[in-house]
Amino acid sequence: MYLVQLKEINFSYENGPSVLDGLDFVLQDHDRIAITGPNGTGKTTLFHIILGLIRPSAGEIHAFGKKMEDDNDFSECRSRAGLLFQDPDDQLFCPSVMEDVAFGPLNQGKSHNEAREIAEKTLRSLGLWHIRDRAPYHLSGGEKRLAALATILSMQPEILLLDEPTAGLAPEASEKLLAILDTYPARALVAISHDRLFLDALSAKRLVLKDGRLHS
Amino acid sequence: MTCERLAAGTSTLHTTDPRVKLCLAFILSVTIALLEGCPAQFAALAAGFLLVCWARLPVRETAGRLVAINFFLFLVAAVVPFTTPGVTAFSFLSLPVTWQGIELALSVWLKCNAIAAVNIAFLATSTIFSLAHALAHLKVPSKLVQLFFFSWRYIHILEEELGRIRTAASLRGFRPSTSLHTYRTLAWMTGALLIKGFERGERVYMAMRCRGFNGTFWLLSHFHFHARDGVIAAAGIVASLALLIMDNRTRCILFN
Numbered sequence A: 001m002y003l004v005q006l007k008e009i010n011f012s013y014e015n016g017p018s019v020l021d022g023l024d025f026v027l028q029d030h031d032r033i034a035i036t037g038p039n040g041t042g043k044t045t046l047f048h049i050i051l052g053l054i055r056p057s058a059g060e061i062h063a064f065g066k067k068m069e070d071d072n073d074f075s076e077c078r079s080r081a082g083l084l085f086q087d088p089d090d091q092l093f094c095p096s097v098m099e100d101v102a103f104g105p106l107n108q109g110k111s112h113n114e115a116r117e118i119a120e121k122t123l124r125s126l127g128l129w130h131i132r133d134r135a136p137y138h139l140s141g142g143e144k145r146l147a148a149l150a151t152i153l154s155m156q157p158e159i160l161l162l163d164e165p166t167a168g169l170a171p172e173a174s175e176k177l178l179a180i181l182d183t184y185p186a187r188a189l190v191a192i193s194h195d196r197l198f199l200d201a202l203s204a205k206r207l208v209l210k211d212g213r214l215h216s
Numbered sequence B: 001m002t003c004e005r006l007a008a009g010t011s012t013l014h015t016t017d018p019r020v021k022l023c024l025a026f027i028l029s030v031t032i033a034l035l036e037g038c039p040a041q042f043a044a045l046a047a048g049f050l051l052v053c054w055a056r057l058p059v060r061e062t063a064g065r066l067v068a069i070n071f072f073l074f075l076v077a078a079v080v081p082f083t084t085p086g087v088t089a090f091s092f093l094s095l096p097v098t099w100q101g102i103e104l105a106l107s108v109w110l111k112c113n114a115i116a117a118v119n120i121a122f123l124a125t126s127t128i129f130s131l132a133h134a135l136a137h138l139k140v141p142s143k144l145v146q147l148f149f150f151s152w153r154y155i156h157i158l159e160e161e162l163g164r165i166r167t168a169a170s171l172r173g174f175r176p177s178t179s180l181h182t183y184r185t186l187a188w189m190t191g192a193l194l195i196k197g198f199e200r201g202e203r204v205y206m207a208m209r210c211r212g213f214n215g216t217f218w219l220l221s222h223f224h225f226h227a228r229d230g231v232i233a234a235a236g237i238v239a240s241l242a243l244l245i246m247d248n249r250t251r252c253i254l255f256n
């Protein structure tokens, strides 16, 4: 069974040229996939389609053995597949890092105490415990990226979708990110990235997005 | 964040239950708006001033906000004495100024400043997030709470984008002056600001949906209604009543 399967997806933004054109994609257990491709080819768009944040004009999306039809289907999917946004500033909006990390678990129906425990565990394992009370928008670039990752990992997703996770990070920060990803028990991982070192370390299968489709 | 700069403090007012603060801000604002005589209005302004002192807010920032309000009040206060009918007090540039007009201008000025001070003391001492949370607790319809929260969130985003655009322009040597070039650049900057702000807002909303946002505002440190909050609530209500009673006794002694 596939974790995620996209069939014949077509998509274009309003009044824009076609971005995805008959795109097929499958993700299986234990897959580690890297997606590359020039800027503006629709990689970010592809992630947003997998989570139902935008809807394709044609095609089918299956996730976790279920055909995705409406927002209810997708909201379960969003809780089981964590998306790290390209820009961490988009992802952090609570008054403190701690609250941001606890926001997802609370939405998943965890009690305040459970959410607090999960947030604490996540922050400690990412080495962010000392900045738990800081305002997210005042962190450094590397800290922001890790804090954004923490907000996702605290929801304990089975799949990780990472949109250019090492862009703008210093080498040490990238290594730290890799170490964290290595210990996180994800069933599958997809990363959009151009960072050779990062992709080599992930030992991911490479796909290239070109002309609206994925090529190996 | 500009509008939350006063929220970082440790005074008693900062740590008071935001639900109590919201209710008191509302009750006192309505009370002050109802006051008719100057003595009670003076008392209200004094009370507001004391509250602001009690919250130990940074003086410059607080004064800055009051100056902004008073700029608009000045426009009103400058016109009203001339346009209110009544007994002429004196003439200015051969235009009659009335006692009633002076009283009205004074009363508008006193009330507005008192209400502003009360709201700075009670509302600016909470983060927007906890105010949204408190509103939800007070059974304000969820749609209104979301409207409130997102207005703030998007204004903040616009503010950030404006900062970035400004930096980008000044790094390339842009100095505003009164020239066509300046106006054209400002127009482009405004356009860029709106589009970038809108797009960022969309993405923030997407990120919130990814984390299961469904309209609920969680606050990790949940509100606890302490005995102290009860005392503050009671004191606020007593103060409102005292102002109303005082107003009733002393109304209009100044000018008639």
Ligand SMILES: Nc1ncnc2c1ncn2[C@@H]1O[C@H](COP(=O)(O)OP(=O)(O)O)[C@@H](O)[C@H]1O
Pocket (backbone or CB within 6 Å): A013, A014, A016, A019, A037, A038, A039, A040, A041, A042, A043, A044, A045, A046, B199
């Ligand atoms: N909200 C949007 N509205 C209109 N066009 C967009 C929007 N977002 C992206 N695009 C366009 O769609 C194309 C694909 O964008 P994106 O998925 O972000 O590319 P990538 O992540 O591969 O760099 C680009 O040409 C971009 O300009």
Ligand SMILES: [Mg+2]
Pocket (backbone or CB within 6 Å): A043, A044, A045, A086, A163
């Ligand atoms: Mg992208």
